[in-house]
Amino acid sequence: MLSEPDFALVQRTPLFEGLAPEVTRAFVGDARAALFETRTLLFSQGDPADSVFVVLAGQVRLFTLTADGRESILEFIAPGQSFAEAAMFGSGRLPVNAEAAPGTRLVRIPARAILAGIDADAALARKMMDSLARRQRRLIGLISGLKLRSPGQRLAAALLALSAVDFGPTTVHLGVTKAGLASHIGITPESLSRAMARLRDVGVTCQGQKITIADVAALRRYREDQDAEPEAKTET
Secondary structure: OHHHHHHHHHHHOOOOOOOOOHHHHHHHHOOOEEEEOOOOEEOOOEEEOOEEEEEOOEEEEHHHHHHHHEEEEEEEEEEOOOOOOHHHOOOOEEOOEEEEEEEEEEOOOEHHHHHHHHHHHHHHHHHHHHHHHHHHHHHHOOOOOOOOHHHHHHHHHHHHHHHOOOOEEEEEEOOOOHHHHHHOOOOOOOHHHHHHHHHEEEEEEEEEEEEEEOEEEHHHHHHHHOOOOOOHHOOO
């Protein structure tokens, strides 16, 4: 069974937020946390959408493959976030690939339990649809915001999304190559290197895939600074 801290994290995810704990426990059932010590493909595009996943620790990346086999990263899933729920309500097939970074812990919740609960309770269905709508609006906002930001601000936004704290110092482990990160935020690897150099001025340092942020609040201010690198906001 999930530990109490693990269950509390599941309860706080947007999908289950607002539900009574006993309702969430009924959905979770006897699901257990799984630890992935190495990089692991969780599912591939086109697989049946028979589960909802919640990240408890670590990171999962969602990606698609281009016609020439290159990866296009769509989203990084951090602790306290769920994924694969939209496909469960839609086509029943997963539209993306998902890969867990080394050290990731997550819980897999069977979709059948959630779908049965929704069939029995229209109010529950509305709450979950509201949750999915909020997530969609957030993703649309992130995509729209990228086009208005400089490469440095795009990188700052990506690092903040991976950060587990709101203030003070923190360390972020990318769990992806720098080329993959560049693809995710819509810039070239060369622009990513220049952006990383710019972020040193706000206390961000890089050592391999380990990123140290000296002041999360300062990085957030940089992300929102409308005058930051005005000459570089045309890259898409």
